[in-house]
Amino acid sequence: MILFSIKLFVRNYLLVLLFFSVLAISILSPIASNKYLPSNELIIHTGSIVQAKMALDQGQFPIRIAPWQHQGWGNAWFQYYSPFPYTIAGAIYKWIVPKNPYLALKLMLWLSIVLGSTYFYFLIAWMIQSEAIALLSATVYTLSPYYILNIHARGDFTEAIAQMLVPIVLYYTLRLFFCCKFSLYYSILTAIAWCMLACTCIITYVYSSFFISILLLLIGIQNRPFLTRITYVGAAYLYGIMLAGYYIIPIILFEKYLKIDSLLNYFEQYNWLTSLPALFSIKALSPMPLPGNNLLTTANLYFSVGLPILLGTGTILYVLCNRFQQVNKNDSDWIISLLLVFSMAFIAVWTPFDFWMYLPKFLTVSQFSYRLLTVVMWSGAILFAFSLLYLFHNKFDARHAFVGLIIILISSASWIPNQAGSLEVRNIIANPSLGYGESHFLISNKVITVPIDASLKVFSVEDAGKNCTHKGRDTICNIIVASKNTLIQLPILYYPKQLHITANNKIIDYYPSPYDSYLLASLKLPPGHYTIQSYFQGIEWANWISILAWSLLGFSIVFSLFRWDGFFKIKYLKK
16 A cells, blocks of 8 residues: 555656756756856855854754854854754755755755645645646746745845745645644644744744734634644644754744844834835836835845736635635635735735834844745735636646746746856855854843953963864863963853853853953863863753654654554545
8 A cells, every 4th residue: 555655646746846846947047057156145055054064074963053153163053043954955065965065055945946846736736626726826936036036136045945845834734724633644744844944944934823823713713623723733833843942942032142133123124125016016127216226125126926926816806806606615715814814914015004113022033024925925826726716617727737837937037037156166165154144143242241350360262272172063172270260261152051061071150251242151260270171052951842852753753654644645635
C-alpha cells in the first residue's frame, strides 16, 4: 500500500513539480549570474549565509552567533533574525556548493518557490476540487508583484522565503481545522509549518497568525463544532511556539533592549507608503509621476495587487451581487470570509485614516504597512480560484488553464526586471558584513543601566583580547588579575541572561560595560589566575522547552509510522 501511495503521488504531481520548478527558474532568471550580485539587500543576505556556514563550522546548532561580525565578539544575529532559512542556506553552502554562497541563496529561493507554489496548488485542489484551477491560482500567487519585488527590487531573502511558507501553513492549518476528529498527522505538520514560519520572518508570522485566526473564526462560526476545531488548531499552533521557543521567547523578553526596537518609532512616519493608484495599477510602471513617487517608499518602489487578483476579486463581487443564488452554502462561507480578510488587509495597506496609533505597540513590528500585501496575495489568489469556478460553471479544464497561464505570464512578466550588479561574490566571501543591519540586534546602551564604580580599575578589552582564543563556539581567555577592584572587559558582546560564562569552571555573574558604541560582557574578579570560558546559550529554560517539544515530536512521528493514517498515506485531495 505504501508503494501504491508513492506511485499515486508521482503520477499526479510530478508534472506539477516540474512546472513550478521551471517557473521558479524563470522568476530567478534576472539573478542568473553566479559571479555578480545586484545592488540590493541580497548582498547582506549572502554575507549572512557565509556567517551561517561559519556558525555551523563552529558546531553551533541551532545557529545563534554571527562569528565574523564585530571582530568575532558574538553578534547574536541568528538568535534574533531568521535562523531557519540561514541554517538551510548555510548547510547548502557548506556541503553542496562550497565555493559560492550566492548560489546557495538562489538554490534556497528556488526550493522555497517550488514548495510554496506546490502547496498552494494542493490548497486550491482540496478546496475547489479542480487541478486546472489550482495550477492557475498557484501561479497567480507565485507571480504576485509584491513577491517579485521582494526578490529583485528589495532583495528581502527572508521575507521571500516566508511568503512561500505561508501556503504550507495555510494548507495544514485548514486541513487540521476541517478534520472530523483529531489527526496526529495534520497536528504535527501544522506545528512544524508554524515553527518554520516563525523562525523565518517574525513579521510575516505575526500577521499571518492574526489574519488566519480571523479567517478560521469567520469560517468556524458557520461550521460546527467550532470549539473542537479551533482547539485542535490552537494546540498545534501553541506546539509550534514550543518548537521555536528557543528563538521566540528571547525575542519576546529582550526585544525592548535591542537597538532595532528604537527604530520602530522611526518607521512609524513611513506607515503610509502605498497609494491607492499604485495598488490598483495593472502594469509594472508606477502610475504616479516623479517626484510624487518618492513618497511611496524610501527606495522609490511601489506595490501593486496585480491584474489577476484584481480581476478575480472583481468577478467574485459581481457574482455575490448579481448571481448569489448560484453560490452554494459551503462556497459562500469561504468567499465571504476571504473577502473580509482581503478587505481588512487591503485597507491596512492603504487607508486615509491613521488607525495604527490605536493598536498595540507590538503590531508596529510590521515597520511598513505594505508588508501586509502578503495577506492580500494569498486571500486574493484564493478568491481568484473561486472566480474561475463560477465563471466557467465547473467546466474549467486544461485548455482554459493553458490560455490562462499565457495571460498571467504576460501580465506579470513586466514585473521581473533586468538586474545588473558589479559586486563580486568573492568580495562577499572575504568581507561577509551584515551591512546596515550589523547593529540591529545588539543591546542598546540607552535602555541598559551600566553600573558605574569609579574605584574599579578596568582591564580593557584590548588587553583581554590578547589572551583569548576561539575554540568552536567557545571563547577561552587566560587572564591574570593583579589587583583588587578590577573590571575585566571580555571580547564578548553583552546580552543579559543569555551568556554562559565560567571562571575556573565555576559559573559567574557578568555585567555590561561600555566600549565605543558597544556593551561588552565584563567580570569582577579578585586577584588570581583565571581560565574564563564563555558561549552564547540563549535562555536555558527556553532551550529546554524546544528540546522537549522536538523530542516528543520525534516520538509522535515514530508512533505514526506504525499507523495506516500515518505519514505515508497520500491524502492531499481527499476532502
